[in-house]
Amino acid sequence: MCSTPRPAEPCTSEESITREREREREREREMSPPQQQAAIVGEEYCEGEDRELTVRKMTLFTPGDGLEAYDHRNGALAFRVETYGRGGACGGGAARGDLALLGARGEPVLTVRRRRPSLHNRWDGFLGDGAAHGQKPVFSARRSSILGAGTGAAAVLVDLLAPGVVAGEFRVDGSFPRRCCRVVASAKAWAAPDREGEEEEDVVVAEVRRKVDEDAHVMMGRDVFVLWVRAGFDAAFAMGIVLVLDRITGDDVDGDLGQDLLEAATSPA
Numbered sequence: 628m629c630s631t632p633r634p635a636e637p638c639t640s641e642e643s644i645t646r647e648r649e650r651e652r653e654r655e656r657e658m659s660p661p662q663q664q665a666a667i668v669g670e671e672y673c674e675g676e677d678r679e680l681t682v683r684k685m686t687l688f689t690p691g692d693g694l695e696a697y698d699h700r701n702g703a704l705a706f707r708v709e710t711y712g713r714g715g716a717c718g719g720g721a722a723r724g725d726l727a728l729l730g731a732r733g734e735p736v737l738t739v740r741r742r743r744p745s746l747h748n749r750w751d752g753f754l755g756d757g758a759a760h761g762q763k764p765v766f767s768a769r770r771s772s773i774l775g776a777g778t779g780a781a782a783v784l785v786d787l788l789a790p791g792v793v794a795g796e797f798r799v800d801g802s803f804p805r806r807c808c809r810v811v812a813s814a815k816a817w818a819a820p821d822r823e824g825e826e827e828e829d830v831v832v833a834e835v836r837r838k839v840d841e842d843a844h845v846m847m848g849r850d851v852f853v854l855w856v857r858a859g860f861d862a863a864f865a866m867g868i869v870l871v872l873d874r875i876t877g878d879d880v881d882g883d884l885g886q887d888l889l890e891a892a893t894s895p896a
Contacts, residue, residue, distance in 0.1 A: 665812075665832070667765060667787065668737060668754065668863035678862055680705055680854040681838060682869065693726070694873075696854065696866060704731045706866050726870050727756070728863065737867045741874070742767075750871045752864075754789075765789035766864070768871040771798075783875055785810075785868060797832070803872040806852040809834045810868055832857045833865040835872075 666673050679699035693708030709727050728737040735756045742749040751764035768785040785797040801808030810833040834855040838847045854869060856862045 665860050667789070667861045668867070669861070672861045672863040673859055674862070676858045678856045680856070680862065682852050682854050684850045706730060706736065706863070708870060728866055728870060736863050739867060739870050748875050750874060752867045763788065766867070768868065768875070770875060783872060799868070799872060803835060803876045806835055806837045806849050808872070810865065832860040833868065835869065
């Protein structure tokens with residue numbers, strides 16, 4: 628059964644942090660040059676402006692259950708996630724435990740499968756239902772360390788593998804269980820062609836954060852969160868990373884959530 632979004636404590640400092648973060652993004656958009664397009668799953672998932680998806684996580688991953696992502700602008704369903712056992716709807720040859728990212732009309736967009744054996748808890752992402760047909764993965768994600776959640780700044784690393792896509796690596800900084808993390812593209816993976824010769828810097832291309840109900844002024848429970856996607860970046864690929872994070876890092880949280888929110892709001896983008 629689906630879980631019901633849970634309002635948490637009244638939003639005080641967390642709400643002001645979220646609003647300040649949004650103002651920072653507005654200033655960044657005004658000062659930054661036009662963004663190039665990074666189509667990994669498909670150009671149709673890359674938009675010319677920043678995009679926000681409200682993601683609702685169900686209680687358990689069971690057949691027909693998973694995640695639903697809605698477009699913040701119009702409330703329309705953008706993606707949903709299902710899991711399949713052997714012989715399921717995901718191409719007819721899905722392995723048990725495969726995760727299928729579906730579009731708004733139910734079409735397969737990505738299939739995510741755990742690689743076995745793997746000490747780093749590695750997951751591969753395939754276009755459409757390609758995992759069922761023996762296609763090569765377009766990306767692979769893994770823990771940065773075999774010891775728990777990893778050491779250092781990046782707990783999860785994502786590599787692009789598909790031919791024809793710019794080679795590069797993404798890292799996930801922060802804590803997905805706390806719904807406070809960022810997907811950072813290496814300079815090689817997000818290098819603007821018209822800025823050759825300039826010093827290249829890593830770029831935040833997606834961010835997961837807690838969702839605030841602006842009308843009620845409360846922060847929602849962790850089963851409802853926001854996925855922000857930078858203009859020009861592939862939203863379907865960003866959702867694929869969310870699926871992997873959910874499987875690799877889980878939902879166990881230790882410590883105070885407020886400190887993570889504070890660090891995310893004050894750290895440079």
